[in-house]
Every structure is written in structure tokens, then in C-alpha cells.
Amino acid sequence: MTSNGFKLEPRSTADGSFSLFSPEFGEAFHSSRGALTEAREKFVEPAGLERFAKGSSLRVLDVCVGTGCNTAALIEGCGSHDLTLEWWGLELDREPFAQALASPAFCGQWQPGTLARLQELCSSPGMRWGDARQTVQPLVEQRQGQFDLLLMDAFSPSRCPQLWSVEFLGALGSLLQPKGLLLTYCSAAAVRQALRLAGLELATIEAPCGLQQHQQDWSGGTAASPSPLPPSPRLRPLTPMEEEHLLTNAAEPYRDPGFSLDRKTILQRRQQAQAKAMQEGNVEGTSAWRRRWGLAGNHQ
Numbered sequence: 001m002t003s004n005g006f007k008l009e010p011r012s013t014a015d016g017s018f019s020l021f022s023p024e025f026g027e028a029f030h031s032s033r034g035a036l037t038e039a040r041e042k043f044v045e046p047a048g049l050e051r052f053a054k055g056s057s058l059r060v061l062d063v064c065v066g067t068g069c070n071t072a073a074l075i076e077g078c079g080s081h082d083l084t085l086e087w088w089g090l091e092l093d094r095e096p097f098a099q100a101l102a103s104p105a106f107c108g109q110w111q112p113g114t115l116a117r118l119q120e121l122c123s124s125p126g127m128r129w130g131d132a133r134q135t136v137q138p139l140v141e142q143r144q145g146q147f148d149l150l151l152m153d154a155f156s157p158s159r160c161p162q163l164w165s166v167e168f169l170g171a172l173g174s175l176l177q178p179k180g181l182l183l184t185y186c187s188a189a190a191v192r193q194a195l196r197l198a199g200l201e202l203a204t205i206e207a208p209c210g211l212q213q214h215q216q217d218w219s220g221g222t223a224a225s226p227s228p229l230p231p232s233p234r235l236r237p238l239t240p241m242e243e244e245h246l247l248t249n250a251a252e253p254y255r256d257p258g259f260s261l262d263r264k265t266i267l268q269r270r271q272q273a274q275a276k277a278m279q280e281g282n283v284e285g286t287s288a289w290r291r292r293w294g295l296a297g298n299h300q
Helices: 035-044 069-080 095-101 114-122 132-143 166-175 189-197 240-245 263-279 286-293
Strands: 009-012 018-022 057-063 084-091 127-129 147-152 176-184 201-205 221-225
Touching: 018 095, 035 069, 035 176, 057 069, 057 132, 057 166, 069 084, 069 114, 069 147, 084 114, 084 132, 095 114, 127 132, 132 166, 147 166, 166 176, 166 189, 189 201, 189 221, 189 240, 240 286
Parallel strands: 057 084, 057 147, 084 127, 147 176
Antiparallel strands: 009 018, 176 221, 201 221
């Protein structure tokens, strides 16, 4: 049972790894393809750990730690590349992590020593419990421009717009060192637009089966950095299709000045801004963009 009274439901994903479903948000914590697969494909592999010299230190912020799957996968990735992990985490609810540690399925996913290191990190001063909009602020004051890697894994923008706002993503962007990297599973136009407004360069995380422009799975997520991102085995430039996505009404960003608005208010204000932009003829409707590119699904 979470602090809000909603019981999290354990789920087994397609790769056999442990996940949870949140009735409060109406979403699973991970892709149905697999929690462990997602952690590796959308976070660890795109991070390009081979870029860092062996023996060096990697400064990381995990936003929405959840079950700890992303951090556990990163612990193992750092071990493979002989990197030291300096870690901070933001999370509202202690229950997902507690349920994961109590699950034999979760514990069985990891190499010897990974769970002990994960528990050590989540019990350290670097673990900040509470509303991420508030707990990120001391980091911005103390650690601006210092992080090598940010893992952004909040629930989807429509479910949790508070953590996808221009203001919050701007705060995260300010934490990155010049060649630092923010990684997220999300390819929504509003999120990419907010990252650009924060002054960050964008790249696409390759979809698991490669770019599929005529199916819903045309992107595996988004990478952002203060510096231009060269193509890599897991990252590629935005395509013309994706760039045009940022000219539609779907790219109207979420806004939360003061880090205090609730979900309903943020969504209502965005809808009003979208309606105004369409009425004034300043943007294209997203449905027209999808038809032009022969897209199925609903990338918002």
C-alpha cells in the first residue's frame, strides 16, 4: 500500500523481470517488453559508458527511482566498465523499492553484490525522498553543471505533468556538465520542446527494432545534452518527421511556475494554450502530422 492508499500490483514482464502497476496513475512502471530490457535499452546502453576512462567516477541522478531497476542496471554497467558510481536519487514513495526488495523475482535478476550496493545507495544521503520538484532544488543550488548522467523515468506526461514541465526539466538540464546526458524513455513533443527551451541539444534513442516510421514504435526515447550529440550505436539525430512533430500543437509544453501546481491545473492550462495556438493558426494539428507521415498511435 502506498502513502496515498493505492496498492501497487506486482507484474511480470515479457523478459521475466519484476515490475509494478500503479492504480493511482493507471500505468505500469515499465514497458511490457520487460523492466530489465527497458533499463538496459533506454538508459544504460544509450549512456555510452565506454566514453568514460576506466577508473573514473560517474556522477548520476536517478529521477523517480521506483523499484531501483534503472540504478541496479547502471551499477552492473559501471562494474563492467570499471567506473565508480557517485549517485543521487529522487523518489516520492518508498513502497515500490520496498516491494522490489521483497520480491524473489526482482532479487534474482541481479549479479551478486548488486542488491547490496543498491540498498546502500538508497539508504545514503544521496537518496532524496519527497516531491521531486522540491528535492531537486538543493541539488540545483549545490551541484549545478556537475552531473554526467540523468535518468528521467517519471510516469507519462499526461499522468504526471508536474515532472515534465518546462520548469522542472530546465532544473534538471542545469545540473548537467557540458557533455552530460539526460536520458528518458519519453519521446513526446511537449517534453522535447521543453528540453529545447532549456537550451539542450536533442537526439533520439533508437527504437528496439530500429526506426519504424510507419508504426507507433518509431522512437525509443530521448537524449538531451548541453552539447551536440554525435550519432552512436544507440543515438541518432531527430528525423524530419520528428522535427515537424515539434511544430504541432502536441509540442505545447507543460508549465508549472513555482513548482506548485497540481496535475489538473497543469493539464487545463496546456489545453488552453493549445486551443489558443490553433485558433491563431500558429501551429499544425497533430492529427494532420500523423496522417502526412502515415503514423499509427498517438505520440503526444
